[in-house]
Amino acid sequence: MGKKRITVIGSPEEQDIKSKRATKLEQKKIREGKMTAKAPGLPGGQRIVDTSEESLREYEEIQKRLAATPVPESTDTPITPRRPVRIRSKTYQKAKSQINPDQIYPLPEALKLLRQVSLAKFDGTVELHLTAKNKGIFRTLDLPFSSGKIxxxxxxxxxxxxxxxxxxxxxxxxxxxxxxxxxxxxxxxxxxxxxxxxxxxxxxxxxxxxxxxxxxxAGNSLTLKTEKDAPVIHTIAGKLSQPDAELEANIQAILTTLSPLSKAVLKSTMSPAIKLQL
The missing domain is CATH 3.40.50.790 (Ribosomal protein L1/L10, domain II)
Known part of the structure; x- marks a missing residue:
């Protein structure tokens, strides 16, 4: 007595069996020359039969590829939208072109260049953006001259x-x-x-x-500290209206207090950045 296979009607297993049967039936029709297709130009809706071995092999190859192709799993991970590219003005681009991005400038030369590329129509603030060796740095410093902040x-x-x-x-x-x-x-x-x-x-x-x-x-006291999750320090060093000697003294005092540093960038309000020699 042969084996009996019980399948629940409407189950995924039944659908899979029906799909396999349909595939086998199509292959059988191709072998027997019963697989037909419409051909344009034939009167009365006549059909032609494709019984070539090449067509049969191609069909079987397609079926194998479809069976071997894994079904991509759906993920619930949200797609992070890209931030829009910030387009700078022609004036900013012209100022930036005066700075060599591959050059590290000594402090006196950097201050001179900073005044040339400053775009603010007011008394801009001179800024320092520093990368320290470690996180958790906290310093209080009395600058030689005013920081320009009241x-x-x-x-x-x-x-x-x-x-x-x-x-x-x-x-x-x-x-x-x-x-x-x-x-x-x-x-x-x-x-x-x-x-x-x-x-x-x-x-x-x-x-x-x-x-x-x-x-x-008096405006000379300055608090220097790294960000919570990164060894980065953002601080000010004075105003563009101050003489170079005062700004240079303030900047040098900040760099000495925070030494050693990995990177230092000098800029003013709205200006491009200048890499500073440590």
């Missing part, structure tokens, strides 16, 4: 705390004595995300906040 500095007292409670935060830096810190704890969720919460690591918790505020108000 910071609004507040001292934590009863009046300042009242303004913070009312939502009036009109300062860029908050200094506090250790005695005032308990009064500021309740504002940590407001000051913390803005980077304004006094912290001993940033030098904003001091014994004499008033004296420190006067010193910092």
């Amino acid at each position: 910071r609004r500095i507040a001292v934590a007292d009863d009046k300042t705390i009242t303004n913070i409670a009312a939502g009036n935060i009109d300062f860029d830096l908050l200094l506090a004595s250790p005695d005032q810190m308990p009064n500021l704890v309740k504002f940590a969720k407001v000051l913390g995300p803005r980077g304004l919460m006094p912290n001993p690591k940033t030098g904003t918790i001091v014994a004499d906040p008033a004296t420190t505020a006067t010193k910092l108000a």
Whole structure:
């Protein structure tokens, strides 16, 4: 007694069996000369038979290729759209053409070139973009000359705390004595995300906040720190209106404080970048 094969109607297995049977039937018709096709130009819808061995081999080869081709698996990974290419103005391109991208410039030459390629119609800020050897760097530096940045500095007292409670935060830096810190704890969720919460690591918790505020108000103090996830430091060194001697002294002080560095780039507001010799 022969073996019986049970198949559920409508199941994937049944569909697969039907597909194989249809393929075998087509191949059988080709071998027997029963496979026909329409031929243009024949009257009455007449059909022709293709019984050549070459056609049969070609058909079988196509079937093998289709069977061997893997079905690509669908992925749920979202496709990240490409960022649009930024098109610079002709003025910027002309300024950039004056800088050799393969050359590393000494500081005096870089400052001279920076003034030539500056595009701002106002007193632009001189910027340094540095790559350090390691992450987690934090330095406080007093520059020889002004950094050109005016910071609004507040001292934590009863009046300042009242303004913070009312939502009036009109300062860029908050200094506090250790005695005032308990009064500021309740504002940590407001000051913390803005980077304004006094912290001993940033030098904003001091014994004499008033004296420190006067010193910092001169604009010579600079905080240098790497980004959270990369050994990269972005800082300023002064204004284009300052003499080259002042800018050179400020830049040299920054580079010395952060030494050793892997890379240094000098630029000003809206200008192309210049590779700086370390």
